Amino acid sequence: MLEVLKPGLETTIQDFPGRLGFWEQGFPPSGPFDMWSHRLANALVGNDEHAATLECQFLGPSLRFQRGAVVAVTGADMAPKLDDLSVPLWESFRVRAGQVLSLGPVRIGARSYIAIAGGIDTPPVLGSRATFHMAGVGGMDGYALKAGQVVPIAEAEGTLGCRVPEEFRPEIRAKKEWCIEVVAGPNDDWIDSAGHEMFLSSPWFLQAKSNRTGFRLGGPEWTFSEVATNKRPEHGQDPSNILDHGYPMGAVNLCGQTPIILVVDGPSTGGFINPYTVISAAFWKLAQSCPRDIYRFKAVSLAEAQGRRRHIDAICAQAVSG
Amino acid sequence: MTTIQILSPLPGVFYRRSAPGQPPYKEEGAPVAVDDVIGLVELMKSFHEVKADSAGTVTKFLVDNEEAVVAGQPLAELDG
Numbered sequence: 001m002l003e004v005l006k007p008g009l010e011t012t013i014q015d016f017p018g019r020l021g022f023w024e025q026g027f028p029p030s031g032p033f034d035m036w037s038h039r040l041a042n043a044l045v046g047n048d049e050h051a052a053t054l055e056c057q058f059l060g061p062s063l064r065f066q067r068g069a070v071v072a073v074t075g076a077d078m079a080p081k082l083d084d085l086s087v088p089l090w091e092s093f094r095v096r097a098g099q100v101l102s103l104g105p106v107r108i109g110a111r112s113y114i115a116i117a118g119g120i121d122t123p124p125v126l127g128s129r130a131t132f133h134m135a136g137v138g139g140m141d142g143y144a145l146k147a148g149q150v151v152p153i154a155e156a157e158g159t160l161g162c163r164v165p166e167e168f169r170p171e172i173r174a175k176k177e178w179c180i181e182v183v184a185g186p187n188d189d190w191i192d193s194a195g196h197e198m199f200l201s202s203p204w205f206l207q208a209k210s211n212r213t214g215f216r217l218g219g220p221e222w223t224f225s226e227v228a229t230n231k232r233p234e235h236g237q238d239p240s241n242i243l244d245h246g247y248p249m250g251a252v253n254l255c256g257q258t259p260i261i262l263v264v265d266g267p268s269t270g271g272f273i274n275p276y277t278v279i280s281a282a283f284w285k286l287a288q289s290c291p292r293d294i295y296r297f298k299a300v301s302l303a304e305a306q307g308r309r310r311h312i313d314a315i316c317a318q319a320v321s322g
Numbered sequence: 323m324t325t326i327q328i329l330s331p332l333p334g335v336f337y338r339r340s341a342p343g344q345p346p347y348k349e350e351g352a353p354v355a356v357d358d359v360i361g362l363v364e365l366m367k368s369f370h371e372v373k374a375d376s377a378g379t380v381t382k383f384l385v386d387n388e389e390a391v392v393a394g395q396p397l398a399e400l401d402g
Contacts, residue, residue: 009366057366058333058365058366059332059393105331105394106333107393107394110333208335208364209364209367210366211366211367213367290333290392291364291390292390
């Protein structure tokens with residue numbers, strides 16, 4: 001059991017791949033935003049990659065362990081400490097009963113993952129422990145951690161002294177510019193060639209009005225093709241309006257002139273076009289970026305998108321060395 | 323007199339006022355008590371208050387209104 005002394009900023013329980021299969025009923029997948037770091041955290045402590053971890057955002061929690069456990073912290077650097085001593089990222093270590101693991105304000109990246117051998121043992125909802133706090137589903141009573149709560153942990157021996165070599169970690173640096181891979185569509189035909197050129201050649205900045213629902217960007221003006229400007233009235237007045245349709249995970253959802261990337265807790269349907277879709281293998285970069293970071297988008301084929309995902313899957317399956 | 327810095331607890335965008343058109347929380351030269359709000363940091367669609375953890379007088383703000391900040395960045399200096 002873990003006692004929450006300080007909750008941090010919206011620290012949530014998440015599991016991989018999240019709550020799949022219910023999107024048509026409005027449940028997004030949720031799950032870890034940086035699934036690469038989450039899976040490696042589990043691998044370090046000997047858990048199945050589906051075990052639930054804690055996702056810490058920007059400001060980490062302080063947690064007292066009521067019994068001993070094997071733990072690993074991955075992802076963003078929030079200067080984790082065990083009592084007063086620093087503990088390394090990307091390595092499994094022993095926590096004794098009564099010790100306090102604390103993560104502070106983020107130094108590099110944005111989201112850290114804490115895995116505990118055995119995994120977090122809250123009741124699954126629709127097959128997943130992932131927190132979707134807007135609907136009060138999953139997690140600890142539906143929401144982010146609160147001070148005074150006690151988080152149940154399943155029993156397991158764990159694997160001590162494991163480490164992820166640097167070449168297998170996501171490259172989370174103090175960089176402010178990221179290359180984000182996208183595939184064209186589903187509504188790329190609504191944008192004219194100048195609009196495509198503009199999107200793929202311009203720097204876009206991440207607005208602070210961004211969270212696990214959507215990543216709101218700032219940048220230049222879009223231009224549209226005749227599909228958008230000469231359409232039937234039921235599609236709506238603005239060029240970016242379309243008759244309500246389903247949204248893909250990772251959609252670059254164009255709301256008027258503002259692109260919003262729909263991410264893990266995003267909406268399933270709506271009336272805006274999605275000219276591009278961010279590939280799942282690039283989600284970790286979104287997850288690890290801070291407001292005002294710069295994105296440059298690179299169009300890739302579906303085959304390359306799938307290849308990049310398989311590459312991360314392969315790393316997560318074999319990266320940990322003991 | 324010692325110089326004390328107030329640090330941003332979070333990365334995000336710094337605001338010196340509670341809403342557009344409102345006066346700043348603190349002008350330079352104003353007295354500050356412990357737990358007084360000196361500004362807001364916007365992050366994840368929320369505004370988080372930045373509070374002074376020491377008393378003193380604001381000598382200067384080190385970042386502009388609506389400037390992006392990183393966690394731990396000094397926002398203002400106090401003489402206290």
